[in-house]
Amino acid sequence: MTISSAGELLERSEPLAVLAERLDAAQRADRGTLVFLSGEAGIGKTALARAWSTSRPGISALWGACEALETPRPLGPLVDVAEQAAGELARLAAGDPSPAALVRALAIELRRRRTLVVLEDLHWADGATLDALRLLARRVEGVPTVVLATYRDDGLERTHPLRVLLGELPIAPSIVRLRLQPLSLAAVQQLAEERGIEPGNLYRRTRGNPFFVTEVLAAAERGGVVPETVRDAVLARAARLDAVGRRLLDMVAIVPPRAELWLVEAMADDELNSLESCLASGMLEDDGSTVGFRHEIARVAIENAVPPEVRVTLHRRALSALSAAADRRSDAARLAHHAEAAGDSEAVVRYARLAGERAAAMRAHREAAAQFARALRSGSGLPADQRASLFESRSYECYLTDQVEEAIAARREAVRLRHELHDPLRAGDGHRWLSLLAWMAGDNHSAQAEARRAVELLEREPAGPELATAYSNLAVMRLFAYDISGTLELGARAIELADRVGELRALTDALMTVDTAELMAGSPAAGARLQRALELALEAGLEEQVARARTNLGLTALAVRDYKLADRQLAACVEYCSERDLGTWPLYIAGWRARSQLEQGHWDAAAELATTVLEHPRIAAPFRITALVVIGRLRARRGDPDVWASLDEALELARNAGELELAPVAAARAEARWLGGETAAIADETDAAVACARAHADTWIRGELLVWRRRAGIDEVVEPTAVAAPFAHELGGDYRAAAALWEGIGCPYEAAIARAGSPDARTARAGLAALQELGARRAAARVARTLRHRGIRDLQLGPRKATSHNPAGLTARELDVLALIAEGLRNSEIAARLFLSEKTVDHHVSSVLRKLGVSSRTKAATEATRLSIPTHSQR
């Protein structure tokens, strides 16, 4: 795009300066950056990328783009980049690589050759490309390059996978976000006046969109009418071409994003004769091997104006030309696209199935699911066993992408067909799948029934891997139903059979299930099997089982409130998954990580983690419960609104998800009732959960429930050994001992609440002060009311001065840290000075930088002076 009067881009010097600075950092300091460049369609993202990538002599760029296919090519833009890079990288890309493998190889290549990377139109990216981007964001700092990733942000819904990804990215100096603004009235004026067009009207219609402005200027007669829409402007410009030229435009328009010249040649009669005039008019551009529209907006405007009968003919020609030359397998997705538009169902089935298999191999699971659906739509005449297997493939890909409803629908069809085909092994295995999927959908009742049905069917057949897997699944389902003895029995059967037939997945899963059950039963043998399962999974390269084992290790630690171990295990799990194409697993465990942060008093971190779970459009129901509980408790303690919206949803989900989920929800609801002054409701909230909790060995959850009941004035006898130590102290009336234990464990809120209950006025006041320090406004108000009632006077409520009197809203601790940053101390020195761990100091430092909106420690000190934040140490 050349939206310029003197050959340069108008009003783009700011983003160009940022990009130039990042390029300096890459060239001089070997520090890489991932830049996200956003803006509405036609705002000039590509123009900016081009101007920047050619701004320095000797620096070249590798380009890749996503295309507007209904189902895009897996890893499309990265494969483009790899092909341009040639050599080892191109060889890897030709062989269905995983995102992780491709990103690893790309990083090596970029260290070697020092080039820029431009990835365009990520709003159309396939799932594998987004996974690759996630990995790239983690590594880019150590790679001497700038990766410029562009996307349209108009019409990008909150639940769009790219939006989800952008929300997950950390705030780091190596990740920069730029947003292009429309042209100002002054700029539009300048352009309009050169062409004798009334500027006010042009600005109003185009709202300063550079592409729209250029289209109008290119199409308009001197003093002519300004078209209503950008589409009208494009069509007006195209109307100036002759009939042959128009036909060439149509041909190129149906081949997104750009058509190869050989392809156009194969499709064309005499249309190529007008290529020159199309290029001269500026409607099309060529780069030597392909021809395309100057902008996707123009392509779509022309494509939509192609009459339907012409469109079918053109797609047919494209299909036959491409299939005749299909020496590259990557063309399956394109072929399927043209086959569908051409109405050739046999070709759709053939290419969509191929494209689906390829996408699955490259971990573009969402695209694989869509391709299998496309094959099924066109493949009604296929033999039943082929349809069944397509449904099975689609269901599996939907399962991997959290499209649970779709996975269930496809699996049901597959099971029906397998029964018709008298194939009990596959039918039985299908019921086992339906059980797992029902659990993910939060429907415990169906999950239990399908698990039983699978075992019944498969027990009639010779015992094999399917039955071992069905046993293992039923064991898990019994665990969710809190049936410990059932779990142990079925788990043992699963282990025995899986071991015998060599079904390693079922074996590791069953070992983990049995281990958890033994832990709940208070068996001393607990733990050993989990370790063995992890070793087995690592040895056999079963990535999902490794993730599950690490998760279980984390949860086991979390259940006994060993936060150090829990955080370490869960972080290791996230690390493991992020490097290995298990992209959504970290999201599954984010709820538990949030719980850990909440209990350790890191409330903002807890809210961030829980929010990522709740904002995910398709997360399976059981994973939502934990996140809802965290958010509900947080809101209740702070006195924020919408407490019951989250806790009611949690209860609803927990009721359908099996008894195991009920206790934490009940404890949270009891706390929220207490904070809201509705102590009379606590018995009802906890009765069912207490009955369950009495029946098994977890002294922590039992203690939590019983303590809330005691705080509500319910007087019941509790054996001190039946609950964990801090609860036993509080129930025994020793509030200070309880608080001291909580502090040792690392739970400041629990410690404060325990103190606040003490009959000793000084201890209670200390509890109140600690609650205020934590930002537990509602809890503090509740406690203050009780204390006043008891005759304790002079209680101070309200935000502390230190926080409210500094403009960046730093906490007292952050002010301490900032003071020491200003003194030039390193994190390890700050840690020693403030008696904190280095990790905690890291946490505070990044929070300080974030709040001050700066990227370095030096700048933080300057900013502190500018805002007159006191930087003398507070203590």
Add this chain to the structure above:
Amino acid sequence: MKEYGILRRRGWRSYTDLAAALERADRVARDQIPGDVRWIRSYLLDEDRGEAGTFCIYRAFSPEAIRRHAARAGLPVEEIIAVAGTLISSHDPQNPGGWLPGGVAQATQPTKEE
């Protein structure tokens, strides 16, 4: 999106500090967490000793989004209150016109989703 009121009593030592905070608030909402919160309007509170506070109306998907924005922009949050609807009096100088019974000029409920 839902509507929330946010009380920031005595958040700033001066109106100059407040102006800087507004600039940060705008920048954070636009660049760091686009689409998360939308600022609707604020009332400036006349506090003692030249200090400044605000009562703000925002739209957001959750109270956590309000807090996240505040934390990143360095704004204090004393209390967040969910807004159930708006009543505008016919005497309101900013009354957009029109009459409803009882001297109320306009009554709206915030839209649940946007």
